Amino acid sequence: MGTVAKRKQEVNYSSIHEAIRHGNVIQLENMVKNGAGINEVDPESKFTPIHTACYVGALECLHWLLWHGADTTDVTPRGWTAAHIAAIRGQDACVQALANNSANLSCKDDRGSAPIHLSASHGHSFTLQSILRSGVDVAAADFNGWLATHCAAFHGRLGCLQMLCKWGSSVDDVDNCGNSPAHLAAQEGQLPCLKFLISNAPSSDHVLSARNDQGETPKDLANRYYKKSVVEFIDNFEYEKEHAEDExxxxxxxxxxxxxxxxxxxxxxxxxxxxxxxxxxxxxxxxxxxxxxxxxxxxxxxxxxxxxxxxxxxxxxxxxxxxxxxxxxxxxxxxLGGDDGEDLDETDSNQFSDDEDPPLMGLAGDSSDSPGLQVSVKSKKASRGRALKKVENLERLLRIAKDNYRQLGGELPEDRKKLREERENDRHIKELEVQLEYERVRRETLEAELDEFRAETSHLNLKINELSGALKQTKAALEEMNTDKTRKKKKIKKKKDLSGGTFVRRTFN
Known part of the structure; x- marks a missing residue:
């Protein structure tokens, strides 16, 4: 088994496009070093290497090509750039990589379609979300006047239609023939999209009574193209509106x-x-x-x-x-368990470590039905290791370049920012020192006042003790006087004479 894997790794591909289709970034690098053109056009597909990388979802190869100056403006005979290919294939990770490298996501092909139109047409809601987050105008129109909402309604992409409305697209936008998204949805029998447009409008009449340049309503177009389900729905809707019962x-x-x-x-x-x-x-x-x-x-x-x-x-x-x-x-x-389809635009917010693989089809996120490039777990870890090594090398080179620039007398924005921060810190420190000195003087004043209060308190305590002693002496003297008075009263008291009188003997000479 190990021998088979080793032979697979040693396969030599015949062209740079074949190496990219197999996600082999090492052979891609060797081929370019040996003279292969980084913008070489494949004679069969008319793709450049960056187109091929976006087509199969070879994210690491795409990163390498972008790092080494691959031209993101190269187009196929139909006017498709790499961003168009990524939008068609639903490679939202590739779209994000192109946006991070300042690729133009608003460029138009030979029909005037931008990546936003193609992703909406093919129902790739995740890719559409990445395009919208990059700042693309949601009201961009192709040569027929179609907005992305027209494309989504025409092809029955309900999830994309809902997302576009959330990003500010209007149900009233019309193309060069006066058709609103509701007209196109009715024309193609896209009943769920038509129902959503009705529910998202200020009123049902606002959608169903709208007429294009030929004077046709959505119901007229549904009749003309024999979309029976749409006609029945509109008839029932109008009947229920006219015969609404309060009961x-x-x-x-x-x-x-x-x-x-x-x-x-x-x-x-x-x-x-x-x-x-x-x-x-x-x-x-x-x-x-x-x-x-x-x-x-x-x-x-x-x-x-x-x-x-x-x-x-x-x-x-x-x-x-x-x-x-x-x-x-x-x-x-x-x-209700309906979040597995393409109609939802919510992304999983789980974070994955280096040892875990996010739930992607290949190295790039693929929201289409095609599997794209299949990469093993070992290859993914090796890709992350190479990317981390690249980060470390670039950080080292950046530090060296900054030091060289400073030695030549240059001043980097971060140096100026650091100097401003140091000055601000010094000013803040001085303010704190002044405040500290003020607080120190104030503390000393308060301590002096506290000493005076303590001395006065001690003096008052002595007075209180003296008064307490005098009060005790006064109370003791008072009690002694009361005792003496009581004793005197007892001594003065005489006994009663019970004999009836006193006999006095007199002698007469």
């Missing part, structure tokens, strides 16, 4: 509660057996459809836990998950 709310209270997000009322109706959890209204919708369309995750979660059937279809053939997708209620879509 519907009274007939289906559980649906009203789910539509309003009133979980307490919905629980009461279902738990007490008044309403069946899968009851259908006149449109064959269940309470789950209502909650999913309005984005009430708590209500929908409770219905799922109570065993509501999420596979029931309404009169339009939609399950609750389909309704949530139509109204772009991504949390409800995820709850």
């Amino acid at each position: 519907e709310n009274l007939a289906f209270p559980a649906h009203v509660a789910a539509y309003k997000g009133d979980l307490y009322t919905l629980k009461t109706l279902i738990e007490q057996g008044i309403i069946n959890i899968n009851e259908r209204d006149e449109k064959m919708s269940t309470p789950s459809h209502k909650a999913a369309g309005q984005g009430y995750v708590e209500v929908l979660q409770w219905l799922v836990e109570m065993g509501a059937n999420m596979e029931i279809q309404n009169s339009s053939g939609e399950t609750p998950c389909d309704v949530a997708k139509r109204f772009a209620q991504l949390a409800c879509v995820k709850l």
Whole structure:
């Protein structure tokens, strides 16, 4: 097994394009050193090496080519740059690499289509998100006046259409023939896109009554191109609007509660057996459809836990998950297990270490159906090792270049910034020193006052002790005087004479 792998690594490819198609950056580097052109055109595909790298998703080869000056403006006979190829193939990592190297993501091919149009047409929502984040104008039009929203609606790319509307694209934009995205969706029978455009518009009439330069509405185009499902939907929609019944709310209270997000009322109706959890209204919708369309995750979660059937279809053939997708209620879509398709534009925020591989098809992220370049785990780790070594070498060379520049008397922006920071720090230190001196003087003053207060307190304590001693002596003297008075009173008191009188003997001479 090891011998087979070794022979596979030692394969010599016949051209630079073949080496890139196999993701062999080492042979790519050797071929360029031996004279192969870094912008050499393949005679069969008419691709340059950078086109080939974006086509197969060879991200490391693309990085190497960009580092060594590959021309990102080279075009194929159809006017496609490497960014166009990456957008068609759904290689969002390659699009990010091109954007990081200042490639023009707004360039147009021979039909006036930019990468944003091609990614929307092919339904690569992740690639579309990368293009939009690079600053591309969402209102860019091709030679027919089509915006990216027209491309997404025409080809039925609901996820891309929802993302474009979130980025500020309007449902009122028209092409050179006056067609709005709704016209194109109706013309091609893209019913989910048409429903989303209606729900995203200020009113249904705003979309369905709009006319192009030929005076045709979306319904007229659907009739002309025999899109029966679209015609039936519009007819039902118009009939329900004209024959709206007030009694519907009274007939289906559980649906009203789910539509309003009133979980307490919905629980009461279902738990007490008044309403069946899968009851259908006149449109064959269940309470789950209502909650999913309005984005009430708590209500929908409770219905799922109570065993509501999420596979029931309404009169339009939609399950609750389909309704949530139509109204772009991504949390409800995820709850119902519909987040695996291409219609969602949420990216995984998990972080991966060097020893773990992100869930990508190859070295580049591939949101298309094609597998692209298949790279082994060992090759991915080797690629990361080479990239890290490149970072370390560039940091070393950068340090040397900066030192050389300073020796020649140059002053780098970071040096000026450092000098400003040092001056600011010195000024701040001086302010703190002045504040410290002020606080020191203030502390000494307070300490002097505290000493005076302590001396006065000591003096007052002595006075208090003296007064306390005098008070005790006065109390003792007073008690002694009271005792003497009591004794005197006892001595003065005479006994009563009980004999009745005194006999006096007199002698007379």
